[in-house]
Amino acid sequence: xxxxxSAYRKLFQAGFRSQSTxxxxxxxxxxxxxxxxFIRYSILTAAQATATGAFAGYTQGSISAYVWxxxxxxxxxxxxxNGAEISDRIRSGDVAIDIARPLDLQGATVVTDLGxxxxxFLPRGLPSVLIGALVVGLAMPTSPLGYALGLVSVAxxxxxxxxxxxxxxxxxxxxxxxxxxxxxxMVLATFLAGLxxxxxxxxxxxxxxxxxxxxxxxxxxPIDVISGRTADGAAVSAIAVQACWLLFCVALxxxxxVRGRRRLEVQGG
Amino acid sequence: xxxxxQAFAPYRVILASRLRAQAAYRGSFVADLFGSLCVAxxxxxxxxxxxxxxxxxxxxxxxxxxxxFGIGExxxxxxxxxxxxxxxxxxxxxxGTLEAFYLRPLSLLGQLITSEIxxxxxxxxxxxxxxxxxGFAANDIDWGPxxxxxxxxxxxxxxxxxxxxxxxxxxxxxxxxxxxxxxxAITYGGSYASKQPSSIFPNPLRVFFTxxxxxxxxxxxxxxxxxxxxxxxxxxxxLAWFSPVAxxxxxxxxxxxxxxGTRHYQGGGG
Numbered sequence: 040x041x042x043x044x045s046a047y048r049k050l051f052q053a054g055f056r057s058q059s060t061x062x063x064x065x066x067x068x069x070x071x072x073x074x075x076x077f078i079r080y081s082i083l084t085a086a087q088a089t090a091t092g093a094f095a096g097y098t099q100g101s102i103s104a105y106v107w108x109x110x111x112x113x114x115x116x117x118x119x120x121n122g123a124e125i126s127d128r129i130r131s132g133d134v135a136i137d138i139a140r141p142l143d144l145q146g147a148t149v150v151t152d153l154g155x156x157x158x159x160f161l162p163r164g165l166p167s168v169l170i171g172a173l174v175v176g177l178a179m180p181t182s183p184l185g186y187a188l189g190l191v192s193v194a195x196x197x198x199x200x201x202x203x204x205x206x207x208x209x210x211x212x213x214x215x216x217x218x219x220x221x222x223x224x225m226v227l228a229t230f231l232a233g234l235x236x237x238x239x240x241x242x243x244x245x246x247x248x249x250x251x252x253x254x255x256x257x258x259x260x261p262i263d264v265i266s267g268r269t270a271d272g273a274a275v276s277a278i279a280v281q282a283c284w285l286l287f288c289v290a291l292x293x294x295x296x297v298r299g300r301r302r303l304e305v306q307g308g
Numbered sequence: 309x310x311x312x313x314q315a316f317a318p319y320r321v322i323l324a325s326r327l328r329a330q331a332a333y334r335g336s337f338v339a340d341l342f343g344s345l346c347v348a349x350x351x352x353x354x355x356x357x358x359x360x361x362x363x364x365x366x367x368x369x370x371x372x373x374x375x376x377f378g379i380g381e382x383x384x385x386x387x388x389x390x391x392x393x394x395x396x397x398x399x400x401x402x403x404g405t406l407e408a409f410y411l412r413p414l415s416l417l418g419q420l421i422t423s424e425i426x427x428x429x430x431x432x433x434x435x436x437x438x439x440x441x442x443g444f445a446a447n448d449i450d451w452g453p454x455x456x457x458x459x460x461x462x463x464x465x466x467x468x469x470x471x472x473x474x475x476x477x478x479x480x481x482x483x484x485x486x487x488x489x490x491x492x493a494i495t496y497g498g499s500y501a502s503k504q505p506s507s508i509f510p511n512p513l514r515v516f517f518t519x520x521x522x523x524x525x526x527x528x529x530x531x532x533x534x535x536x537x538x539x540x541x542x543x544x545x546x547l548a549w550f551s552p553v554a555x556x557x558x559x560x561x562x563x564x565x566x567x568x569g570t571r572h573y574q575g576g577g578g
Contacts, residue, residue, distance in 0.1 A: 067489035074497040077513055078504065085508035086362045094361055219339025226350040235354040242360045 046142055047150045054154025065162040068114060072167055076110040079235070080175075095239035100176060101268060105237055107171025108262045112193065114163030115156040116200045116257050118232055119225040120207040120217075124148075129211035129299075138300060145205060145292050152201040180267040188274045189265030195281040196261040199253055202288035209292065212299030233259035253284040318414055319422045326424050340428035348381065348435035351503075366505030371446040372535055373505070378440025380503035380527035383466025385432040391471045393424040394478040395495070398488035401481060407575050416570060417475070447535060455534055458548065462530040465551040466502075469526055472558035473498055479565030482573045494521045502526040507540035514542060522554035 058065065083102045087094050097105065120126065125148050128134040137144050171177050180186050207224050211217050229235070231254040238249050238259045249255050260277050263269040269277050330337055355377055359370050368376065397420070400406040409419050449455060477491030484490055502523035506514050518524040524543065532538070532545035539545045 061486050063484070063487035064489060067484070067487040067492075071489055071493040071497060074493040075500065078497065078501050078509075081508045081510065081513065082358070082365070082504060085366055086358055089364060090361050091363055092361060216333065216336035216339065219336065219341075219343035222340075222343035223346045226347050230350045230354065236357050240361050241357050245357065 043142065047146060050142075050147055050150045051154040051157070054151035055158045056154075057151075058155050058158040062162075065159075069163055069166055072110050072113065072163060073170060076106060076167060076170065079110070080106045080171075083236075095237065097237070097240075101266065102237075103171060103175040104177040104179070104266045105262055107167055107175075107177060108266060109234060109258055111160075111164040111167035111171075112196070112258060112261060113234070114159035115193075116197055116232075116261075117152060117156065117204050118200055118228040118234070118254070118257060120204050120221045121225065123204065123208045125205070126208045126211050126217065126221075129208070130215075132303075135303065138303075145289075145296055148205050148208075149198075149201045149289075149292075152204065153197065156197045156201065177266070180265065180270070185267050185270060185274075186265075188270075188278065189261070192264035192274070192278055192281060193261040195278065195285055196257045199281065199285045199288050200257045202285060202292055203253060206288060206292040206295050209295040209299050212295070212302050228254050228257075231255065232257050233262075237262075253288055256281040256284045319418055322419070322422045323425060326422070327427070330425075330427050337428065341431045344428045345431035345435065348385070348432040351381070352377070352435060352439060355503075366507035367537065367540070368505045368507075368531070371443055372531060372537075374439050374443030375447065375531045375534070376443075376505060376527045377503050378436050378438075378443050378527075379462060379466060379530065380499070380523075381436035382433060382440060382463065383526050384470050384499040384502065385429050385436055386467045387470030387474060389426045389429040389433070390467070391421050391474045392426055392429070394420055394474050395488075395491075396424075397478050397481045398485065401485060401573075404575070406573070410575075417566060420478070449534060450536075458530055458534055461551060462527070462548070465555050466526040468555045469522065469551070469558055470495075470499070470502075472555060472562045473521065475562035476558065476565055479562060479567075479569040482569035497521075498523045502528070504528070506543055511541070514540070518543060522558065525551040525554045 231249045501517045506524045529548035533548040
């Protein structure tokens with residue numbers, strides 16, 4: 040068991056380093072992130088100013104905190120299944136070698152993704168939040184407990200996204216071409232997670248649909264907890280909901296891996 | 309005339325082969341069409357859900373916003389269909405396969421543009437046309453020759469502008485390599501900005517999207533002019549007639565960047 044733990048630690052570090060090597064790529068991502076942040080900031084603050092209703096309780100400050108924290112989390116919360124090595128390996132059949140390895144395929148893939156996410160915080164997450172703080176000032180938790188809960192919530196959100204991303208990639212066991220499906224996953228996931236519009240601003244029936252999926256727990260919940268919109272007892276129960284979705288997504292990935300492995304046929308000798 | 313037709317003949321053959329290639333894998337093509345439909349439908353849903361909370365955004369009501377959304381989405385999706393695949397250049401550069409294009413006796417840009425035609429974007433265009441049509445029908449528009457002229461000018465210039473921006477981004481790739489994502493800020497960021505009323509932007513951003521990456525000319529200014537609405541600071545609606553100037557500037561920059569970039573390229577060796 041300690042040896043497996045050390046292997047996972049090394050994979051986490053490898054995921055981290057695979058991103059830190061390409062500094063220019065990170066800078067490029069940050070610039071795109073910032074432009075989109077400013078456009079979204081313009082849209083949502085303009086909408087808040089002329090809102091006909093309560094705008095779900097958002098103020099100019101809290102809606103801009105929402106925009107900049109979500110832009111900051113975007114690099115770390117993979118709500119897409121593009122560029123995943125595992126997809127290519129399933130397609131080429133190389134996944135048979137991965138399955139034969141003494142490490143669990145699900146664990147290894149998800150841990151590597153977590154390493155990438157952890158790195159993305161430094162060049163993408165922090166600068167985005169800093170820009171937000173400088174431009175408009177952000178609403179943040181007032182107590183140390185708030186920050187602690189916020190960090191737990193962000194970690195659970197990232198974990199859920201990585202676990203579900205793995206499950207989506209495994210569809211390659213059943214489908215030959217997954218590009219159309221992956222595009223569909225990306226747009227649905229980001230929309231229902233509240234990337235373009237916070238979930239509380241959805242029409243009621245759409246909120247119900249969104250909350251029946253794991254997507255809001257990847258982005259909306261962490262933002263709510265870390266910005267202090269959801270605090271104390273409410274934050275603890277939000278985190279419990281997140282933990283349930285994380286377990287669900289891990290179990291789904293596990294189930295699909297077991298079934299997919301049975302379908303896998305590899306030619307060669 | 310005959311020589312011009314002859315010059316384009318190789319491109320026509322390449323394009324025809326690409327069209328056949330896409331039709332060959334019917335299942336995956338249908339999935340792509342559906343995926344692209346969902347992208348556009350989701351963008352539309354965002355706007356619709358936002359208007360659940362507001363009556364107007366930046367001085368435009370729902371029907372006027374449909375025009376902005378529809379025209380902007382149309383211009384971008386047509387440009388994306390025609391030249392959007394230029395964003396695969398970083399892959400060619402990194403893999404060192406761009407040299408093969410240099411060796412052929414055809415223009416590099418011409419080959420890359422005709423190397424694919426993204427038919428899957430047709431569904432996205434469909435959503436755009438539907439939104440714009442509804443927007444035009446729902447608004448009280450005083451249809452005359454000038455409005456028709458403005459509409460035609462807008463559609464042609466919008467497509468030309470985004471196509472220029474794609475070439476601009478492609479030219480920059482020769483210098484960026486690993487930083488290929490830099491240009492997404494102006495291509496996809498530009499597309500996103502073109503579908504918003506510029507009046508909501510803080511001044512620096514408004515200047516950026518009017519004079520640097522002039523996407524305000526794509527949908528917002530023409531919509532203001534057609535509806536007879538006044539523009540915000542720096543943006544009187546008659547500016548809409550100057551979209552050819554914006555396109556000329558974008559294409560000049562695109563041409564320059566492409567020229568410098570292709571001269572700068574040294575190849576991957578091998």
